[in-house]
Amino acid sequence: MNTDTGKSGHVTKRACGVVVAAGRGLALALTALPVSVLCLTLSLVSIALVPVGVGLVTTPWVLNGVRTWANWRRVLAAEWGGQRIPPAYRPVAEDANPWARTSGMLRDPATWRDLGWLYVDMTAGFVTALLAAVLPLYALEGLLMPAGLWWAVAGPHFDHGPYWYGFVPVQGQRTAFAAGALGAVLLVAAYFLAPRVLHAHFVLTRAVLGPDRSQLAERVRVLTETRRDAVDVSAAELRRIERDLHDGAQARLVAMGMDLGTAEALLDKDPETAKKLLAQARRSSAEALTELRDLVRGIHPPVLAERGLGDAVRALALRLPVATEVTVELDGRRADAPVESAAYFAVSEVLTNAVKHSGADRIWVDLHRAGGVLRATVTDNGKGGARVGAGSGLSGVERRLGTFDGVLAVSSPVGGPTLVTVEIPCA
Amino acid sequence: MRVVLAEDLFLLRDGLVRLLEAYGFEIAAAVESGPELTRALAESRPDVAVVDVRLPPSHTDEGLQCALRARRERPGLPVLVLSQHVEQLYARELLADGAGGVGYLLKDRVFDAEQFVDAVRRVAAGGTAMDPQVIQQLLARRAADDRPLARLTPRELEVLELMAQGRSNTAIAERLVVTERAVAKHTSNIFAKLGLEVSDDDNRRVLAVLAHLDHGR
Numbered sequence: 007m008n009t010d011t012g013k014s015g016h017v018t019k020r021a022c023g024v025v026v027a028a029g030r031g032l033a034l035a036l037t038a039l040p041v042s043v044l045c046l047t048l049s050l051v052s053i054a055l056v057p058v059g060v061g062l063v064t065t066p067w068v069l070n071g072v073r074t075w076a077n078w079r080r081v082l083a084a085e086w087g088g089q090r091i092p093p094a095y096r097p098v099a100e101d102a103n104p105w106a107r108t109s110g111m112l113r114d115p116a117t118w119r120d121l122g123w124l125y126v127d128m129t130a131g132f133v134t135a136l137l138a139a140v141l142p143l144y145a146l147e148g149l150l151m152p153a154g155l156w157w158a159v160a161g162p163h164f165d166h167g168p169y170w171y172g173f174v175p176v177q178g179q180r181t182a183f184a185a186g187a188l189g190a191v192l193l194v195a196a197y198f199l200a201p202r203v204l205h206a207h208f209v210l211t212r213a214v215l216g217p218d219r220s221q222l223a224e225r226v227r228v229l230t231e232t233r234r235d236a237v238d239v240s241a242a243e244l245r246r247i248e249r250d251l252h253d254g255a256q257a258r259l260v261a262m263g264m265d266l267g268t269a270e271a272l273l274d275k276d277p278e279t280a281k282k283l284l285a286q287a288r289r290s291s292a293e294a295l296t297e298l299r300d301l302v303r304g305i306h307p308p309v310l311a312e313r314g315l316g317d318a319v320r321a322l323a324l325r326l327p328v329a330t331e332v333t334v335e336l337d338g339r340r341a342d343a344p345v346e347s348a349a350y351f352a353v354s355e356v357l358t359n360a361v362k363h364s365g366a367d368r369i370w371v372d373l374h375r376a377g378g379v380l381r382a383t384v385t386d387n388g389k390g391g392a393r394v395g396a397g398s399g400l401s402g403v404e405r406r407l408g409t410f411d412g413v414l415a416v417s418s419p420v421g422g423p424t425l426v427t428v429e430i431p432c433a
Numbered sequence: 434m435r436v437v438l439a440e441d442l443f444l445l446r447d448g449l450v451r452l453l454e455a456y457g458f459e460i461a462a463a464v465e466s467g468p469e470l471t472r473a474l475a476e477s478r479p480d481v482a483v484v485d486v487r488l489p490p491s492h493t494d495e496g497l498q499c500a501l502r503a504r505r506e507r508p509g510l511p512v513l514v515l516s517q518h519v520e521q522l523y524a525r526e527l528l529a530d531g532a533g534g535v536g537y538l539l540k541d542r543v544f545d546a547e548q549f550v551d552a553v554r555r556v557a558a559g560g561t562a563m564d565p566q567v568i569q570q571l572l573a574r575r576a577a578d579d580r581p582l583a584r585l586t587p588r589e590l591e592v593l594e595l596m597a598q599g600r601s602n603t604a605i606a607e608r609l610v611v612t613e614r615a616v617a618k619h620t621s622n623i624f625a626k627l628g629l630e631v632s633d634d635d636n637r638r639v640l641a642v643l644a645h646l647d648h649g650r
Binding site for chain 2 (some may be wrong): 309324
C-alpha cells in the first residue's frame with residue numbers, strides 16, 4: 007500500500023514537473039528567439055559600423071545590453087536548471103574614451119562567446135526550449151482528437167485532403183482514434199522527455215556561455231582581477247575609515263580633553279565657565295559616539311553581527327522612508343560572515359539606489375537560499391530606467407560581488423518596475 | 434528599589450553601579466554574561482533589570498533574548514535595555530507583549546544621570562522609556578504616508594514625540610516650558626486627530642501612541 011501511494015506521489019510530482027517544464031520552455035522559446043535575434047543583429051551591425059565611427063559609440067552600449075541579457079539567462083539557468091554559469095567579463099573603465107571601451111570589449115573573449123551563444127540560443131536553444139513545451143501540448147492535441155477535435159480540424163476541409171497528425175491522416179472518427187493512440191504514445195514520451203529536454207537546454211546554454219576548460223587561463227585572469235578589485239575596495243574603505251576617525255571622533259576627543267583640562271583649572275577661579283566647559287565636553291563625547299556609531303554601521307552593521315542577514319535587512323527596511331516588505335527564507339543556517347556581509351551591502355546599496363532614484367512608494371525585498379546559492383531580489387514600483395554603469399551605485403555592487411563569483415541582474419524598463427537580482431554562491 | 438544589572442564591559446558596569454547607588458538604588462546583582470543574567474533574574478527577583486543588548490558568551494543579542502525570555506516567564510517584569518545602537522526592530526519586539534514596563538535607550542543616555550535615573554524609575558513603575566532616536570525614526574517613516582499625523586500642528590508633534598518616549602505630562606510641560614494644562618489640551622487634540630481612545634492611565638496611553646506610530650491604523 008505504502009509503495010503504491012509512494013509511486014503515485016512520484017507520478018504526480020513528475021507530472022507537475024512536465025507541466026512546469028512546458029511552461030518554462032514556452033516562456034523561454036517566446037523570449038529567447040526575438041531577443042537573441044535582436045541582440046545578434048544589433049551587435050553585428052554595430053561592430054560593422056566601427057570603421058565608420060558610429061559603431062564606436064553604439065558598440066559598448068549594445069554589448070552591455072547583450073551582457074545584461076546573458077546575465078538574465080545565467081540567473082534562469084541557475085534557478086530553473088541548476089546550472090551555475092559564472093560570468094567572466096573583463097572590467098571596462100567607466101571613464102575610458104569610446105575607442106578604448108569598444109576595443110576593450112571587442113578584445114574580451116567573453117564578448118565573442120556571448121555572440122556565439124546568441125546564435126546557438128536562437129537556433130538550438132530555441133528548438134530545445136520549444137520542444138519541451140510542444141511535446142506535451144502536441145500529445146494533448148492527439149488525445150483530444152477522438153473526443154471530437156478531429157471534426158474541428160479536419161471536418162470542414164475534407165476537400166483539401168486529410169489533416170496530418172504526425173504520420174496519421176485524420177479524416178474520420180476511426181483515424182481520430184489512431185491519432186489518439188499516437189497522442190498517448192507521445193504523452194508517455196513527453197512524461198519522460200520534457201523535463202530532460204529543458205535540462206538539455208540549460209546544459210547547452212552552459213556549454214556555450216560558460217567558460218570551458220581551455221579557458222581556465224581566463225578564469226585565472228578574472229580571479230586576479232576580482233582579487234585586485236577586492237584589495238582596492240578594502241584599501242579604499244580603510245582610508246575612508248582612517249580619515250573619518252582622524253577628522254571626527256579623534257578630533258572631538260582631543261577637544262574634549264582640552265575642555266576638561268581647562269575646566270579643571272578654572273574650577274575654583276571661575277566655576278561658571280568651568281561648568282559651561284564641562285557641558286561642552288559632554289556634548290563633544292555624545293557627538294563622537296554618534297560618529298563612531300555611523301562608522302561602525304558602515305563597517306559591519308551591529309544587527310548583522312547580532313542576528314544575521316534576515317533581521318539585518320529587516321532592520322534596514324525599517325529605516326527606509328519608503329514602505330518596504332521583506333520576505334526571508336534562509337533555512338535557519340547562517341551563511342559565512344563574508345557572504346552575509348557582501349549580500350547585506352549589495353542589498354543596502356540597491357535599496358539606497360531605489361529610494362534615491364526610482365521615485366517608488368513601495369519596495370519588496372526577497373531573501374532566499376537554496377541549492378548553494380543565496381539570492382536577493384529587490385523590486386520597486388518606481389519609474390525604472392536603472393542601469394549598471396554610468397557611475398551608478400550598481401556597478402560598485404557588481405564589482406564587489408565579483409570577489410564572491412556573484413551575479414547582478416537588472417531589469418528596469420523605462421516606466422518601471424525595476425527588478426534587481428543578486429546571486430552569491432555559498433556552501 | 435532593587436536592580437539587576439547586566440553589562441559585560443567592566444568600566445561601564447562599574448560606572449552604572451556607582452551611578453545607580455548614588456541615586457539610592459540597591460544593586461541586587463551586577464553580572465557580565467547571558468547565563469548569569471538569567472540566573473540573577475530568577476533568583477533575586479528585582480524591581481527592574483538594566484540589560485546590555487550584546488552579552489557574552491555569544492556576543493550576539495543575548496541580553497535582549499534573556500530579557501524577552503524572562504518577561505515571558507514573568508509578564509511585565511520591568512526591563513530597561515541599553516545598546517550602542519537602537520533599532521526599531523528590537524523596540525518592536527520589546528513592546529510586542531503590550532505589557533509595558535519596557536525601556537530601550539542608547540548607552541549615551543547615561544551621560545545625563547538624572548534623565549537616565551528617571552527612565553529607570555519610570556520603567557520600574559510599569560511605564561516606558563523609548564530612546565528619542567527610535568521615536569524620530571518612527572515619525573520620519575510614518576510622516577510620509579500617515580494622513581492623521583500630517584494634521585498635527587508642529588507643537589502637537591513635539592508633544593507626541595515626548596509622549597512616545599514615555600514622558601509624563603508633568604515632564605513634557607517642564608521640557609517645553611508650558612503649563613501642564615496646555616500639555617493636557619495638546620494630548621487630547623492629538624488623540625482626537627489620530628482617532629485613538631483616550632485613557633487616564635499614562636502607561637496605556639504611551640503604548641497606544643507607539644502602536645499607532647509603528648503600524649498605523
